[in-house]
Amino acid sequence: MSKETLRVAVLGGGSFGTALASIASVGGATVRQWMRDASLVERINRERRNDRYLPDFEIDPGVVASTELEFVLEQAALVLVAIPSKAFRQVVRQAAPWIGAETILVSTTKGIEEHGFRLMSEILAEETTSRHIGVLSGPNLAAEVARRQLTASVIASDDDLTRAQVQRVLSCEYFRVYASNDRYGVELGGALKNIYAIAAGMAHALGMGENTKSMLITRALAEMSRFAVSQGANPMTFLGLAGVGDLIVTCSSKLSRNFRVGLAMGEGMSLDAAVEGLGQVAEGVNTVRLIYAKSQREGIYMPLVDGLYHVMFEGVAPSEMARALMRSDHSSDVEFTLSREEARRAHQRLDQGPIP
Numbered sequence: 001m002s003k004e005t006l007r008v009a010v011l012g013g014g015s016f017g018t019a020l021a022s023i024a025s026v027g028g029a030t031v032r033q034w035m036r037d038a039s040l041v042e043r044i045n046r047e048r049r050n051d052r053y054l055p056d057f058e059i060d061p062g063v064v065a066s067t068e069l070e071f072v073l074e075q076a077a078l079v080l081v082a083i084p085s086k087a088f089r090q091v092v093r094q095a096a097p098w099i100g101a102e103t104i105l106v107s108t109t110k111g112i113e114e115h116g117f118r119l120m121s122e123i124l125a126e127e128t129t130s131r132h133i134g135v136l137s138g139p140n141l142a143a144e145v146a147r148r149q150l151t152a153s154v155i156a157s158d159d160d161l162t163r164a165q166v167q168r169v170l171s172c173e174y175f176r177v178y179a180s181n182d183r184y185g186v187e188l189g190g191a192l193k194n195i196y197a198i199a200a201g202m203a204h205a206l207g208m209g210e211n212t213k214s215m216l217i218t219r220a221l222a223e224m225s226r227f228a229v230s231q232g233a234n235p236m237t238f239l240g241l242a243g244v245g246d247l248i249v250t251c252s253s254k255l256s257r258n259f260r261v262g263l264a265m266g267e268g269m270s271l272d273a274a275v276e277g278l279g280q281v282a283e284g285v286n287t288v289r290l291i292y293a294k295s296q297r298e299g300i301y302m303p304l305v306d307g308l309y310h311v312m313f314e315g316v317a318p319s320e321m322a323r324a325l326m327r328s329d330h331s332s333d334v335e336f337t338l339s340r341e342e343a344r345r346a347h348q349r350l351d352q353g354p355i356p
């Protein structure tokens with residue numbers, strides 16, 4: 001089917017769903033966008049503006065917003081799901097009757113479900129009959145995408161049709177889509193980097209220098225990779241846009257909501273007040289809790305997650321998080337060349353007495 005006649009449905013009326021709907025429409029697809037707020041639907045269709053989530057952005061005239069799932073999903077060949085993780089399963093379950101085995105179904109959500117530790121594409125597989133499931137993830141701040149800043153993303157799927165179709169539908173002069181066959185790794189990268197964006201926001205608020213920020217981002221990558229390996233994932237995926245790419249942008253920009261939560265807490269605000277003030281989703285808040293619990297249960301060494309958890313949920317001062325990192329064991333830089341165990345063994349030998 002040509003791009004011009006392809007029907008695309010976007011589920012979610014937030015900033016990212018809105019930016020993606022316009023990209024697909026600019027490229028020639030017929031786009032319908034679902035959201036639950038009827039007054040926002042009415043304003044989008046009348047004024048071409050999502051004044052709640054992306055006020056400065058003019059929505060492409062081809063996008064039609066609606067609160068009716070059946071209307072939005074009717075004959076859709078590609079469905080993009082941009083719903084926060086907390087409501088993701090519930091919305092997909094509602095949509096499932098209009099999603100067939102041949103519908104291409106792609107999650108753009110960077111979170112983890114609390115019960116059962118499910119990633120969003122796993123929910124898509126559980127709740128629908130679609131045989132074409134993928135994940136879109138990368139350094140994609142919605143506000144910059146909306147401003148047509150040159151941006152790249154990754155479509156990850158083990159299904160080649162899904163990869164190719166998403167590349168075609170979402171590629172335009174300012175948005176480029178690369179392909180990956182590691183759905184799990186790409187999705188995990190998108191969820192994990194939110195944790196470190198909160199830590200980076202705190203570091204920024206505390207006036208930490210560029211050395212410190214660089215250390216934080218690089219050790220975050222080491223920690224994410226260690227977690228990925230513990231779950232049987234391929235850490236090489238984290239070298240791409242959906243790993244280190246997204247980590248860099250989210251840890252460096254005030255446009256990131258997760259960064260802003262950390263910034264507010266670093267300036268002395270409580271977690272509740274920081275989230276309340278944001279008025280949008282910051283997936284990392286929940287992800288910190290889930291990853292902390294899992295790392296404790298499974299004995300995965302994650303000093304940044306550990307420190308951040310204690311700051312966010314147990315009232316420890318943000319400055320303590322950085323100090324704890326400096327006090328942790330002497331360790332290895334890149335664990336794929338020198339393992340943590342190897343680095344530790346040399347210290348054990350030194351502890352045993354002077355080397356003859």
Ligand SMILES: NC(=O)C1=CN([C@@H]2O[C@H](COP(=O)(O)OP(=O)(O)OC[C@H]3O[C@@H](n4cnc5c(N)ncnc54)[C@H](O)[C@@H]3O)[C@@H](O)[C@H]2O)C=CC1
Pocket residue numbers: 012013014015016017018035036037053082083084085087090091108109110111140141142143279280281283
């Ligand atoms: N905004 C961004 O820069 C990017 C966001 N993402 C991811 O996209 C996902 C969605 O985020 P945004 O669009 O930014 O969210 P947002 O915070 O801008 O908006 C959230 C949207 O979800 C809707 N929603 C919340 N609960 C709902 C429910 N129970 N039923 C129906 N709709 C509900 C809200 O009404 C709103 O339209 C997040 O997981 C985020 O990590 C990914 C890349 C970039």
Ligand SMILES: O=C(CO)COP(=O)(O)O
Pocket residue numbers: 110138139140141142194197246249250255256257258259281282283
């Ligand atoms: O994922 C994002 C950029 O790639 C958006 O990050 P925030 O959810 O922190 O705003």
